[in-house]
Amino acid sequence: PSDTGRVLSIQSHTVQGYVGNKSAVFPLQLLGYDVDPINSVQFSNHTGYPTFKGQVLNGQQLCDLIEGLEANDLLFYTHVLTGYIGSVSFLDTILEVINKLRAVNPKLTYVCDPVMGDEGKLYVPEELVHVYREKVVPLASMLTPNQFEAEKLTGLRINSEEDGREACAILHAAGPSKVVITSITIGGILLLIGSHQKEKGLKPEQFKILIHKIPAYFTGTGDLMTALLLGWSNKYPDNLDKVAELAVSTLQQALLRRTLDDYKRAGYDPTSSSLEIRLIQSQEEIRNPNVELKAERY
Ligand code: ATP
Ligand code: PLP
Ligand code: MG
Numbered sequence: 001p002s003d004t005g006r007v008l009s010i011q012s013h014t015v016q017g018y019v020g021n022k023s024a025v026f027p028l029q030l031l032g033y034d035v036d037p038i039n040s041v042q043f044s045n046h047t048g049y050p051t052f053k054g055q056v057l058n059g060q061q062l063c064d065l066i067e068g069l070e071a072n073d074l075l076f077y078t079h080v081l082t083g084y085i086g087s088v089s090f091l092d093t094i095l096e097v098i099n100k101l102r103a104v105n106p107k108l109t110y111v112c113d114p115v116m117g118d119e120g121k122l123y124v125p126e127e128l129v130h131v132y133r134e135k136v137v138p139l140a141s142m143l144t145p146n147q148f149e150a151e152k153l154t155g156l157r158i159n160s161e162e163d164g165r166e167a168c169a170i171l172h173a174a175g176p177s178k179v180v181i182t183s184i185t186i187g188g189i190l191l192l193i194g195s196h197q198k199e200k201g202l203k204p205e206q207f208k209i210l211i212h213k214i215p216a217y218f219t220g221t222g223d224l225m226t227a228l229l230l231g232w233s234n235k236y237p238d239n240l241d242k243v244a245e246l247a248v249s250t251l252q253q254a255l256l257r258r259t260l261d262d263y264k265r266a267g268y269d270p271t272s273s274s275l276e277i278r279l280i281q282s283q284e285e286i287r288n289p290n291v292e293l294k295a296e297r298y
């Protein structure tokens, strides 16, 4: 094993553009991780375009890949990262994979982005919610829902920062010691709320970061955000607030600014369609983010 970590990243792949593994693998590699991607789908482009074509990996095919690794004694991982998962059967197989990897490395960190929907809309089958809630959340070490997903997982309506903090506490009780609500809108203000329960039963340490809302719609940013949170967490295991500052600063200062500027320079209206992030062009800032957005402790 390497000194930084070896990540099994089970996410979407797109031929063109940056979502899923395409937006998570490169930054994790830049931060020094060995990353082993399993592509849960291979699509021509992300699903926000007028059309897409491609293949979906099923649970049995995921099992085959894991069996191949197992047969060669290659199942040692420090981290598993999962994002968008489209079916119950695939999610059930992921649960088996986590249990298998935990048997090999009891210290395995499972970082779960419970991608189910956004802005009041579910974009996975309804029956997935139950599986996430009952079976996946209990296995997760770090969970990175957005506001809508945190509501789905807790049954709470999140209308205030207090509600957001309570949702985090409920999620801690269900399993993960680290919870980051990656985006939440309260009174027109965009923020991130983080929560670290350092010991079971203890009051979690909680913080927020105010995010300057850029008037454009990006794809791949949720996947990138979770990858950055994983990447920096390993370096600062006891400072989730610092980790979130680094991740948000990378996204805001570097990536989204650059993406917006590049599109504008090319004559596009950035509010008219979802923008592909300028990931490769931002590699210096990914390695060395300039922290300008500060976390505020509650
Ligand atoms: P999920 O992966 O569960 O869908 P999410 O809904 O939080 O998570 P995004 O909406 O992509 O994912 O947000 C992730 C992060 O990207 C936010 O914390 C924020 O830093 C940044 N971000 C995305 N869109 C914008 C925007 N328009 N303006 C400013 N920051 C943004
Ligand atoms: N995976 C695929 C295949 C997608 O098409 C998309 C968005 O269109 C995503 C993941 C999600 O990206 P985001 O990180 O913006 O939530
Ligand atoms: Mg969102």
Ligand code: NA
Pocket: 113, 144, 145, 146, 182, 183, 222
């Ligand atoms: Na998220």
Ligand code: MG
Pocket: 115, 222, 223
């Ligand atoms: Mg998302």
